[in-house]
Amino acid sequence: CLALVTIALFFRAIFLHSFSGYGVIKSNNLRLILSPSVHLESHEGIRGDKFLEVPQIVWGLNHLDPTLNNQKISFARACLTARVLNRTLLMPSLSGSLFYKEIDLLHPISFDQVFQYERFNSLCNRFVRLGRYSDLGNQTGKYDLRKGSGRKWTVERDLEQLKQSSRGPIDKYQVISIAGKNPFLWHDHWPVKDYARVFECLVLVDEIAKEADKVVSKIRRIGRKLRSKTNFGAEGSSLSYAPYVAIHMRVEIDWMIHCKKLEQRSRISQICSSKQEIMERVGNIVGLESTAIVYLAVADSLLNDSSILDGWKIGLVPFEKKKLGVDGIYKKHPYLIQSAIDYEVCSRADTFVGNSFSTFSSLIVLERTQRVIRMGITSSCSIDVRWPSYAYNIPGESNAPQKWMTNMSDSNLKAISYGSNAISC
Numbered sequence: 253c254l255a256l257v258t259i260a261l262f263f264r265a266i267f268l269h270s271f272s273g274y275g276v277i278k279s280n281n282l283r284l285i286l287s288p289s290v291h292l293e294s295h296e297g298i299r300g301d302k303f304l305e306v307p308q309i310v311w312g313l314n315h316l317d318p319t320l321n322n323q324k325i326s327f328a329r330a331c332l333t334a335r336v337l338n339r340t341l342l343m344p345s346l347s348g349s350l351f352y353k354e355i356d357l358l359h360p361i362s363f364d365q366v367f368q369y370e371r372f373n374s375l376c377n378r379f380v381r382l383g384r385y386s387d388l389g390n391q392t393g394k395y396d397l398r399k400g401s402g403r404k405w406t407v408e409r410d411l412e413q414l415k416q417s418s419r420g421p422i423d424k425y426q427v428i429s430i431a432g433k434n435p436f437l438w439h440d441h442w443p444v445k446d447y448a449r450v451f452e453c454l455v456l457v458d459e460i461a462k463e464a465d466k467v468v469s470k471i472r473r474i475g476r477k478l479r480s481k482t483n484f485g486a487e488g489s490s491l492s493y494a495p496y497v498a499i500h501m502r503v504e505i506d507w508m509i510h511c512k513k514l515e516q517r518s519r520i521s522q523i524c525s526s527k528q529e530i531m532e533r534v535g536n537i538v539g540l541e542s543t544a545i546v547y548l549a550v551a552d553s554l555l556n557d558s559s560i561l562d563g564w565k566i567g568l569v570p571f572e573k574k575k576l577g578v579d580g581i582y583k584k585h586p587y588l589i590q591s592a593i594d595y596e597v598c599s600r601a602d603t604f605v606g607n608s609f610s611t612f613s614s615l616i617v618l619e620r621t622q623r624v625i626r627m628g629i630t631s632s633c634s635i636d637v638r639w640p641s642y643a644y645n646i647p648g649e650s651n652a653p654q655k656w657m658t659n660m661s662d663s664n665l666k667a668i669s670y671g672s673n674a675i676s677c
């Protein structure tokens with residue numbers, strides 16, 4: 253009997269272990285399926301005794317899309333650079349505040365205050381590797397690598413420089429330190445799949461994830477109330493699942509000025525959308541529930557602008573963080589964390605609508621696309637797939653927003669994440 257019990261326990265342990273990564277979808281805990289299973293091998297893939305140091309990760313190209321996502325892209329680019337060099341990336345710091353030009357005010361936040369460090373290394377095992385400065389021991393030397401700049405510094409030259417640094421005398425240094433420009437401005441040498449592989453390993457620390465949980469449960473609680481009211485108290489409806497739509501609505505004045513300029517420069521007319529256009533197109537989405545709660549992820553400057561709450565199609569009930577009563581949750585944190593919370597809320601929404609020219613929207617769609625692919629679905633362009641995403645700046649059928657899915661086989665991130673209206677649907 254004892255032998256049998258032991259065997260049973262053994263198999264149970266193996267079974268539980270091998271499924272632990274994918275888990276079961278609980279209504280409020282998508283994080284379980286957001287990340288692939290944990291690999292337990294050691295770090296054989298990347299050398300642990302050679303390091304790469306990069307400048308502080310700052311907001312990125314322009315302060316008008318100042319979200320955590322620019323920093324995620326920069327971070328992933330730093331990781332992939334370290335991978336080319338077969339080196340461990342020394343944990344960089346992120347920037348908490350918005351004053352992106354005044355370096356002193358960037359309010360450095362350590363990576364591990366936002367994302368789980370150990371989890372990152374186990375999920376990204378053999379692909380990229382993060383290290384701490386304390387792993388350095390006695391410094392045996394640092395090589396300062398300066399990236400070129402200007403028109404003549406082509407993508408090819410940049411890659412050649414990296415390759416040269418991965419061998420010969422430079423490789424003997426324990427630390428290569430890249431000086432100068434923020435990684436967001438480095439040349440992009442990597443396919444979308446590689447970025448996605450790094451993004452998958454970024455899991456928020458519990459403290460922040462819990463804040464996002466609070467916001468999502470508040471939205472669903474209000475959604476359930478609304479539904480039970482409109483269903484005239486149909487039996488059990490107050491307990492039923494309340495789907496929500498999240499819209500990343502970029503209509504603040506400085507964005508509108510920026511995007512108009514962008515439209516002129518790139519001769520693309522589908523970048524800016526007005527409030528009215530967004531409301532109208534979202535109202536035309538086929539298959540939205542008759543009563544749906546709409547979470548508006550908007551810039552703080554719009555929180556006092558009640559016009560974003562008016563004019564929605566009957567049945568769509570808009571909320572932003574102030575009307576939801578969750579602005580207190582946000583206010584406690586620096587801008588970076590606020591943006592991380594909003595990212596989670598949008599990413600977990602049943603339906604997401606964003607602007608294809610925004611990195612924030614694009615990375616959300618990338619994550620949602622990965623999630624759908626992980627469920628075995630290769631094209632989510634058809635209507636009835638879970639977690640649909642739309643681009644409101646591109647009109648689709650019957651003036652609804654166009655369905656949006658990330659093209660995972662694209663050869664660089666720019667093609668899918670900013671400066672593009674290629675949404676592959």
Ligand SMILES: *[C@@H]1O[C@H](CO)[C@@H](O)[C@H](O)[C@H]1NC(C)=O
Pocket residue numbers: 296297298299335338
């Ligand atoms: C890094 O170097 C180690 C040891 O030399 C090697 O085994 C591994 O394959 C290399 N990894 C990559 C990604 O080049």
Ligand SMILES: *[C@@H]1O[C@H](CO)[C@@H](O)[C@H](O)[C@H]1NC(C)=O
Pocket residue numbers: 389390
């Ligand atoms: C590191 O440096 C200290 C002081 O310079 C020295 O005492 C120690 O032996 C060194 N350790 C290693 C591992 O080289």
Ligand SMILES: *[C@@H]1O[C@H](CO)[C@@H](O)[C@H](O)[C@H]1NC(C)=O
Pocket residue numbers: 552553554555556
């Ligand atoms: C919104 O209005 C309130 C009170 O009228 C004010 O305290 C707050 O600073 C305003 N917020 C913004 C972002 O304008």
Ligand SMILES: *[C@@H]1O[C@H](CO)[C@@H](O)[C@H](O)[C@H]1NC(C)=O
Pocket residue numbers: 659660661662663676677
């Ligand atoms: C995805 O990207 C690849 C590589 O750039 C391209 O060949 C393919 O046509 C794209 N697919 C779609 C659906 O846009």
